[in-house]
Amino acid sequence: MPRETPLTSATLAAGVALALTPIAWRLLHRKRTPLNSLPNVPGPNDGSFIAGHMSLLFSNDSWDYHRDLCENYGQTCRVKGLFGEDFLYTFDPKAMHHIFVKASAMSNLISTASPYRPMAFQDQYIYEEASFFTANGHVFFGPGLLSVTGDHHKKQRKMLNPVFSVAHLRHMVPTFFKIGEQLRSTFLAKVSNGDQEIEIVSWMTRIALEIFGQSGFGTSFAPVTEDSPEHPYASSVKNLTALMTVTALPRMFILPPVQKYNIGGRWLQRKIIDILPWKLGHQLRDIVDMMHETSSNVFESKRKAMSEEGDSSGEDQKKDILGILMRENSKSSEADKLPDEEVIAQMSTLMFAAMDTTSSALARILHLLALHQNVQDKLRAELRDAHENFGAQPDHDDLVNLPYLDAVCRETLRLYPPVATITRETQADVFLPLSKPMKGIDETEMSEVFLPKNSNVFISIRASNTDPNSVNDAHVPGVYSHLMTFIGGGRSCIGFKFSQLEMKVILYSLIKQFRFSPPKEKIYWQMTFIASPTVDPELKDLRPRMPLTVSLVDDA
Template identity: 45%
Template sequence: MLSAFFRVFISLAVARVLWNVVRWLFKKDPLDNIPGPPSKSFLTGSMFELSNPRAWQFHHQIAEEFGGVVKFKGLLGENSLYVYDPKALQHIVVKDQPHIYEEGDLFLLGNKIIFGEGLFSTTGDLHRRQRKMLNPVFSIAHMRDMIPIFYNVVEKLGKALHKKVEEGPQTVEMHNWMTRTALELIGQSGLGYSFDPLTEGGTEHPYSISVKSFVDVSDKLKFSRFVILPFIAHIGTRRFQRAVVDFLSMFWKSLRSVRDIVDIMHNTSVDIFEEKKKALQQGDAALEGLTGKGKDIISILLKANMAASEEDRLPDAELLAQMSTLTFAAMDTTSNALARILHLLCDHQEAQDKLREEITEAQKQHGRLQYDELVSLPYLDAICRETMRLHPPVPMLLREAYQDAILPVSKPVIGVDGTKMDKVFVPKGTNIFISPIASNRNPELWGSDALEWKPERWLSPLPDAVIDAKIPGVYSHLMTFLGGGRACIGFKFSQLEMKVVLATLIPKFKFECENKNIFWSMNGIVHPTVDEGGALHTQLPLKVTYVGT
């Protein structure tokens, strides 16, 4: 049976390749007139240059040379677009979303298999219904309730770091600590569950280990996800598909790892979910006895769902899917954003000192800083905004045109033939790479110092060009958290987490960087990497000194 299955797969794959070759040779594509970098390979196009760990310079080069709409060759010679023009972005993420521009089928399919039918894998009315149910959970009122939970977690981190450096300065791998902390923050405040004691050598929950390793392991299956999965996803029943995965896992290590990670994430979510449902049935007193005391996101969501009308209520499977979806989304981006801030503060000691002084003065006046005090600290806010501007954790996002469309631009595109175009025809099926990093760093909007990390730019009015551009981002004229119907639903939650962590650590610890081999890998979610003789390790080793009292 399996040999027949693979024969069918190989036949389909060969047919696809031949079809793309024929289209490449004979079809006139309207995107051919859009300028862009030359393709280095018919097989891979410019994909490797666009998405490798050191792709930073390529992104800067094509944005600087070709402007806000760039054509480049994708796999098997397909034309794709790279977009950061603000007017074009407005149409892609707001005006023409979701009926024209939406997440690609392969992205949605992969996320559905991994996370279930949650926000990452749904579109249209179902996605809107899920967001409608989730939006109130991320209100300011609920954010205020999160503060005690956040401090409970972050103060454990502070104690662990203090213990490590109480005898003197030590080199500490801070990325691991930021990842553990971010997961415990979303664990307690999101799921009402503790995964990690946040102690040196403490035993981590299998869920914690699985979620942290997911990105690295799944990156090894990129080819399979985008080339093989479309052919096999709809073959046979779920039981048959699982049997195939189990068989292949016996000699395919990466697939076996992803399978085991997904199983652990799903089974743990089911256990937590059932515990919450049982506590809800028993009343508020039972919820009070759980981690999060009934104020966590899932408890609130379950209550709201029970009270919702029949048409708005989500089935258990969709509620369950939100758990792994929100946990993964909240952990990886926030932990890497925090690691980036610490690294930047190492390189800008004067900024670290200024931030320490601002937080310390506020703590002398108010004690432990609550929501209103945290959000009103101007320099802390400026550091978070500037880091999110210059270094978005997700530098590139993919959309697909589901029908032929006209894409207006704010600045004319000069075609290969010299034609000046104020709109671009986008054929159905075109892949569009949205570039938050190019938008956030656009010197025509942000000025000649757009590539510099300058928190002070947020302490005075932003340039008129930024305001007038009407960038469709949900946060501070930035595309970091996207915008429109698929904007990051938890961006306020993430910002608050980051501020609590910084307000706790910076007054007590000084961070310095002595390792010159750290660079930031661009794959998927940006993360710190140490190059040790060509061997790359996800790490951020920093010198930590206790300066508190």
């Protein structure tokens, strides 16, 4: 067993110095780069010396600040990071196309006549996930899609792409509806004797977890019924996004260098977290432990079942995402094969994303339907007609082609994407072109922005989705409905079709029979990493809550 190392002031000082070194190096590099035009981009002057604008951009009530940025500075502006580092903030469609999609980077890299000669990158390798994002993703979920970059990410994505094909989704529809029926029956029992106020987020979380558990892993976490307790994973992980927001600054400051240089090793890192009197850090630690333990247990159970049953396993067991992934992985060459650690990391990543983003989107849809009864009535009429034509469980094509149901989902995801902003970090010195020239601070016209290597770029998904200039001629590079909700390119959301299908099944199961109305309490939406509702006007209650009044429709 490793000898315990005491936590001393020298150790902490060394950690802070290592955290500051990359920032200092980047700032020095930029001062020596004469082409650097990022400081000339207009932006707000407020913000603290240490945190810059980060505490304003990353808080539970940041909606107004993000909106003011867009209204005051247009599609592109500059914000301050830690210790005055310049970050770019944009939702310019041409810039986003170069960040997410463009196949060859040579046309938007610095001219070869420049002393800053470009490397032969592809664009997706120039604009990678920010180092603080991948560092945190590695700590939370392991070496999965959210925490690896470059060819490593491409390899993982290649292995996972087939399991989210429409062909596989078609086979999952009956499972989706079977679990949707559990929730419908639960709600029916609750409101059979009159209207009831039901806390919606917990039920949307439970059904999203159970759907992914059965369709993704071939296992049940907990039936979506009143007499079945909520699985510890759901009750624990639902707090993760709020905790990620309120701990954003220390994580942004400390984790990247700790992860990059593996400071102290995993054992010492864990020991320091255990020792520090930091309640939020301990909560994050426990949630990470829960996710890893859950994924590891499911993985080992699946491997054991596949080993014992071989090709004799039932057809249903061959159709879940994990089963398909493990079979394909076992057939792959050694160069393409994913180690167990990465398969488990994919499980944690996909399970969290499938549960939290989808439950957030569903809660938002139901909240909006409660506020707009005319839309709810029109949707209910379409779903009842569909029920007459297709029965209680329409097939994949009939369900996804219901026009008003599709419009309700699309418009909600346009106006209220669960993830409102994302980040990218440049891996080389690069010119980022803009769709419309803007005036710099010195009044010169700027049609592009030079970004030195390791520059951070914030992309506002919500602003892009609601920008009138993105409606007509702009080519927004999203994979879904001319929107950036699921982003685009090689790091687009791999499960967006799964999520869409899941939302439609649950709405089909509920809206035909139940009416959702606003509660007595006002609902506030927090700008956490994944948007979440609360009834706490002070936004201090970390666990999401959204009660709605549920009643039987008169002629149901």
